[in-house]
Amino acid sequence: MFASRPVVHPMEVAAAPANPAQQQQPQGVLMKDLPGMPGTPSGLALRVTQFLLAAVSLAVMSSTSDFASVTAFCYLIAAAILQCVWSLSVAIVDIYALLVKRCLRNRRLVAFFAIGDLIACGVIFSGACAAAGITVLIAQDLLMCSENHCSSFQTAVSMAFMCSFSLAPSFVLNFWSTAFAYRVVAAG
DSSP states (O other): OOOTTTTTOOOOOOOOOOOOGOOOOOOOOOOOOTTTTTHHHHHHHHHHHHHHHHHHHHHHHHHHSSSGHHHHHHHHHHHHHHHHHHOOOOHHHHHHHTTTHHHHOOOHHHHHHHHHHHHHHHHHHHHHHHHHHHHHIIIIOOOTTTTOOOOOOOHHHHHHHHHHHHHHHHHEEEEEEHHHHHHHHHHO
């Protein structure tokens, strides 16, 4: 399905032998996996990084005693939980693909990963922005760091931002792979 066709990508083939029994079909050229795509070791590394950053953000924010009094902090915790579940689920699929040595080039699966990455990135980024706004309000405007856990809030917010930034390559590669797969099918 994802092999190149001679019409799309011409290949040089030696002249056919006179005996039809010796004729062989030219092998299709498979598209190579880019680092970071699903089912590759670097894709698994991206997922594990996303999981760890979201888990650290979740752990640091939930370790404070007064996070429940602010809605933005509760939203960040919910976003971090969603990100942990998403990254862990896709990491398990990546581990399975690596163990059975199969590439994840199914269009629907990669499109599902791209949509999931987009949603997870938007949710964790918006949670980080909301929590960052409250953290700046507490630390800079109200000067209430002595009464609150400002360093914990700042650490959790920065981990959430790094998590959302680590989601960007996953989304871009999955989206590119999905768009390229549809282009190959449409051209073929």
